[in-house]
Amino acid sequence: MATSSDDMKLTFRRFRDGDHERRSWKEAIFEGDHSHKCPVYVHRTPPCQGSCPAGEDIRGWLQIVRGIEKPPAEMSMQEYAFRRLTSANPFPSVMGRVCPAPCESGCNRNEVDDFVGINSVEQFIGDTAYEQNFKYEEAPALSGKRVAIIGGGPGGMSAAYHLRRRGHASTIFDDHEELGGMMMYGIPEYRVPRDRLRHEVKRILDLGDIDVRLKTRVGTDVSLEDVEKEFDAVVWAVGCQTGRKLPVPGAEAPNCITGVEFLQAFNTGRIKVLNTDKIVCVGGGDTSIDVVSVARRLGKIEAENITDHPEDMVHGYVGHDSAMTAMRSGADVTLTSLFPKEKMTAAEHEVRDALHEGVTILDGVMPVEVVLNDKGRATGLKMAKCEFDGNTPKPVEGTEFVVEANLIISAIGQGGDLTGLETLDNGRGFIDTDKFYQVPGKEGHFVIGDIIRPHLLTTAIGHGAIAADSIDHYLRREQPIKRPRVDVHHFNLLGKLQEFGLEPQPYSGEQIRGTSEGEFAVHNYEDRSAQEIISHQKLFKGHFPFVPRHLRQEHGPGAEEVVGHFEERMQGLSEPEAVEEAKRCMSCGMCFECDNCVIYCPQTAVYRVPKKQSATGRYVATDYDKCIGCHICAEVCPTGYIDMAMGE
Template identity: 85%
Template sequence: MATSSEDMKLTFRKFRDGDHERRDWKEAIFEGDHSHKCPVYVHRTPPCQGSCPAGEDIRGWLQIVRGIEKPAGDMSWQEYAFRRATDANPFPSVMGRVCPAPCESGCNRNEVEDFVGINSVEQYIGDTALDEGFTYDPAPALSGKKVAIIGGGPGGMSAAYHLRRRGHASTIFDDHEELGGMMMYGIPEYRVPRDRLRAEMNRILALGDIDLRLNTRVGKDVSMEDVEKEFDAVVWAVGCQTGRPLPVPGANAPNCIAGVQFLSAFNTGRLKVLPTDKIVCVGGGDTSIDVVSVARRLGKIETDNPVDNPEDAIHGYVAHDSATAAVRTGAEVTLTSLFAKEKMTAAEHEVQDALREGVTILDGVIPVEVVLNDKGRATGLKMAKCEFEGNTPKPIDGTEFVLEANLIISAIGQGGDLTGLEALDNGRGFINSDKFYQVPGNEGHFVIGDIIRPHLLTTAIGHGRIAADSIDHYLRHEEPIKRPRVDVHHFNLLGKLKETGLTPEDYSGEQLRGTSDSRFAVHNYEDRSAHEIISHEKLFKGHFPFTPRNRRQEHGPDASEVIGHFEERMKSLSTEDAQAEAKRCMSCGMCFECDNCVIYCPQTAVYRVPKKESATGRYVATDYAKCIGCHICAEVCPTGYIDMAMGE
């Protein structure tokens, strides 16, 4: 959450937590005269990256957009940012729209005024890449190994992408007509424009040697044994396509359905209108928000046809002509949640959009029983206020009430369908995984995404990246490498120096001590990014003035406009706004060339590296012959990049 206006004054204090008195700067310099410590430039991972399930180098591509890190040669900064972003995640346009952005929740800028709009800048990068036709570098030569990927959703596509970049061919098996998984069949088009999604998937397929077998279900159309015989490794990315029913009496009524069923019917075109006027959805997460938003857009139609039950429309048994659909009116749509609105797992702006669109949200309530008529159909849902005993919600006696409903939708979680694949089932409808995403006891089998544990689309993308690395080692008959503590993409100074023609000289082996004048190492630089995430306490936040977010234009309909409104809600930032928003990044854990340390050093010991030798992460250095250890450079560093550690 962003800092409230009442607490805003605390973000501009000049002292660190625990300090209460202003120190005289002259006295500090005097004391520094006998300090033995000198500055070291320490690279750490920012919390946005540490919070990103896909493992993106978020600070890196924000640095590129803002103009701090520049591409070599004549490549545009837009293409350079695209390449940095897609090093981890090949879906910047899609994820920039729909990811609930744990990176923004972790952003240290929340301690100043409000997070950096990371999603909006990522959408700009992704949309620009598609508009400009940016492509990936040609894939390397094939290794001769072939990998079967079961499931063409975000995890499976990510695995195919990262495997091909490592030289391995793959074949994707999917039981749908198109690739995309939940991106295609679970999220409505007004949130994920299908032209953007298809373009990002086609860009992956354009790498070559990624074959498709669509409308093919492994375990039914093809046996697991046949797949094992044909391929050198198998990735299970089957996702969770079945919804959990409500755990209450009467939940097996025919007009009680799962949220994933409802959304699949809508996204495949089977569901165009609803012959019902009262819909209740139980949930509180992103899926439930999609359900109620779609229901408000579809509206209801008046019908006297007794065959037109709402579940029949969802299963595709009912067709309505356009004239009938044109007279539809708004359905009463209610979303219930165990948690208060501010604690619902759905993204906050999605909750606010749903309220504006006319959805009624009842929070702090729990379903108790589905009310049935004499034909066994649901006519309502009995609810009660709830309280938590530990992590378990309990109904409060005497608070029961009934919500009328013709259609009850459960969006309380999803499960896997491992029919025909029972050998992989861990007994709970999921597949077990070790830390390298190998299936224990099944050599050559790997598993990623929701079938391990339902989570975010971007989590599945991150799984695909790490699993591809594990598979690469497996196919080379190597043991998997120990994963770093902070397992994300990091800025690589040596890679940057190589890119700009500044690679350090080879080490001769003769010099054992001292690197300040040597050319085989980078002067007083230390990389702790694989082990440490920098917190806001290490930053000098007083450097950053109040700067409001540059927000995307959102065309969110209100309750009077929502029926039939299927236009995209989020418009991409302009180039100017994307750059301005990127400049709000505090570059936690990495120098952003503010010159504070150079300006405030009383001994002129801190100096700018000559331009012909400088690069991102190598902008300043220290002359130890002049340094008196006064600590001022570390105190005024906004990004926490300087540690007074030399000499410890």
């Protein structure tokens, strides 16, 4: 009986375009002795890590969760995974929830069935660390240098963390009442639980010698000159805290506000309900999704004599009480986007959730004018269908229509506020940087995060790690090192061997041709992880069967239940689910101990390293006396870890 198309699970392409015949392994064996090539085990970076702005060793901590890479005897799998992950990113619980996960877009498993749920496993690691109160290793002795970090958001906190791990003390200046930046003041609590965020912030501060000066703005409360006198280096991590107004006539109306203003009002508790039933948000990115989702949850009130102006509630001029908020009902919330839904920059599941919660999305349209009444207040937003001239959106003539609105929120981008710091302003409201995150022409000044160019929270976290490295060289009066081409936190085989007491013996200095018998080298291993990202074309994808993802359960409210619903909508994976999802990782560019090379070698030349000498990345080796160079081991290696490269 023929298999139905619904039951067929095609998991890989057997041939490349243009191939017509399958290669014969038998012919390869008979011709093998002409190649003079033997296997080399080559470590490359997988595209998930190459796509991660924080540079996490994603494959590494997935290997730990799945049980391939073993922790030291005194440490649990969970803590070992936590330590590997936080070597790059000190916010696993937060980022596991809100990062749009470019790593998942880059995942080679997309060529088989579907990407690995990387940030769901990251959330599991972060939440487990919270529940079991994992701590960082004790920080090294102080260098005697102290760095000023201006801004306590994800970038500034990351810089403080990585500097302290290099022995440098710091002082964080922030003009808010709490640390956390946009994680605290830009993202609603039902997406970032504040207990998790505060715990991860405190865990960084617990390293010691990281001072904090809150409600202090450098440039107004403290002069730039005083900071330069007190500290050995300065990191600018001020972020982009001002929203962009709509670039259309009428956008200066008092009831036209920015998404940043709206979300800060909500996250600081200044606004608990709205008094309007017609809200329009212009955007299409993650911030705009947060705006409309919050607006749907806040709902509207119909009590008399509260205020005629919804922006007064946003700016905190109106008090709330429980009786008032109890009277709320659902507001009419509309999101407009230049792009079609499938091309919006917001995460796909966030768009889906907003629609489920009752948000109306008008896509492929653009604002052309704010409609004003005789008092100068907005009563609607004139829109038109949109077409693009290159990258420039243009309204389609004759397609104009008006969306009624009592509150218009612009979420089309953010800018910096460099008041009092004009000498750093590049003329566009941002700060310039070189490739080492130094401010050009300002010795000892470094800059990270959105104030360079608005991007992701995890991008700022990655900037903090790289800048800490540059600052470390600066404080030691060393020239910055050339950054690796693939700038991530790479798996270190020598470090792994040292962890288990298996490091190579000291080199005697003798010139020896070949290293297969030498105890001073790791047998036929090459590390190209700092230069190369492994493509799916190097993998033997036929090894991997179709395995569905283990999805986090969502408890998102529908349109009828959304008002007043502020509970977290995503339930994390259980430990068994996290382990099974981690097992879907194809370990691109690193051995995951499948034994294919050992089983299929026709000469028994490939063998397992004795268990007492084995470690991650050092599971198999080759007997050159037996190897004929047939390259079958390289053909059947699922992870692309084997190259036929040893020889002449």
